[in-house]
Amino acid sequence: MLGPVLFLVFFDSLFDVVENHLSVFADDSTLWAPIPSVAQRAAVADSLNRDLVRIRAWARAWLVTHNHTKTELLTVSRKADVAAFRKNGVKSVKGRVVYLPSPNPNPHPTILFHDTAIPESPAVTVVGLTVSSTLSWTPHIKRISRNGKLALSLLSRLRPFLSNAALSSIYKSHVRSRLEYLGPIWSGASHTQLAALDRVQDRAVRIFGAKEGLKLQCLAHRRGVSSVCFLHRLLNKVAPPAVHDLAPKLARTRRVTRGSVRAPPYLIEATVHRQDPAYWVSSCINSATTAYNALSLKCQKETKLQRFKKLANATSLPPPFTVSATPK
Numbered sequence: 001m002l003g004p005v006l007f008l009v010f011f012d013s014l015f016d017v018v019e020n021h022l023s024v025f026a027d028d029s030t031l032w033a034p035i036p037s038v039a040q041r042a043a044v045a046d047s048l049n050r051d052l053v054r055i056r057a058w059a060r061a062w063l064v065t066h067n068h069t070k071t072e073l074l075t076v077s078r079k080a081d082v083a084a085f086r087k088n089g090v091k092s093v094k095g096r097v098v099y100l101p102s103p104n105p106n107p108h109p110t111i112l113f114h115d116t117a118i119p120e121s122p123a124v125t126v127v128g129l130t131v132s133s134t135l136s137w138t139p140h141i142k143r144i145s146r147n148g149k150l151a152l153s154l155l156s157r158l159r160p161f162l163s164n165a166a167l168s169s170i171y172k173s174h175v176r177s178r179l180e181y182l183g184p185i186w187s188g189a190s191h192t193q194l195a196a197l198d199r200v201q202d203r204a205v206r207i208f209g210a211k212e213g214l215k216l217q218c219l220a221h222r223r224g225v226s227s228v229c230f231l232h233r234l235l236n237k238v239a240p241p242a243v244h245d246l247a248p249k250l251a252r253t254r255r256v257t258r259g260s261v262r263a264p265p266y267l268i269e270a271t272v273h274r275q276d277p278a279y280w281v282s283s284c285i286n287s288a289t290t291a292y293n294a295l296s297l298k299c300q301k302e303t304k305l306q307r308f309k310k311l312a313n314a315t316s317l318p319p320p321f322t323v324s325a326t327p328k
Helices: 002-016 038-061 080-089 138-157 164-174 176-180 191-208 219-235 241-246 277-281 284-293 297-301 305-313
Strands: 021-025 028-032 090-093 096-099 123-126 129-132
Touching (some): 002 038, 164 176, 176 219, 191 219, 219 284, 297 305
Antiparallel strands (some): 123 129
């Protein structure tokens, strides 16, 4: 157990040399910065370039070697000028962006590492979550759906040797867990995308039989329970402090009727953006807030996470977490 501790001590000084956010998981480091406005694009790019110069100097001093050819750049933006550049000025080749002659120049300045421009990627995977440049969850869902199908092919080979109950247990531990990893973040994806995950579970049921399949919960409902549990941790300050600001505000208690009966506490949902209402309505916090508001007063007042989860599991949650038949 001493190795990981020494590793953390060794890398601790790296956080002191950068001015932007640095997230490190094992040997995978992510340097990132928000761009508050279009006018600040150049300033943010300059700060990132300065940090990369400092990181290179730190690595040289501590005898660390970076494989800069594997470094990826992801610009998350839905601005019109960025969309025009991506439409006419770039194309994707083997997961990397190739720049083409275009009347629309790249609105974002170049980011350099080891004196080389970092090629922009349409999507990058950080700690198992694939994030695209437009915040579309299609690449992530395609990846976990593909991995789930590969795992099921191995599971089917075990059918002659294991009972159906054992096969179902392996599916829940090693396949379904992959289909649900970080589910609250991407649960607002389109129904068509999420249906691909339902088809993976349908295929699993065909392996270990309908009897065991009846014991499985709908993936949509499980995503909903996971989402409201994440919101529960936010509201009770159990989640990491870095995400406490994501918690929605509590509105005044509403009256159900003209009588004295009052409804459960109501969380204020995010204001819908005029230009793209569907994008905001399906965001992870907003959809979780809608589901949380549908819970009973007893459930919302429960402070113990496991008891809260049990009560939420027994609740019929609203879309996109409604239990429905999987489309063929």
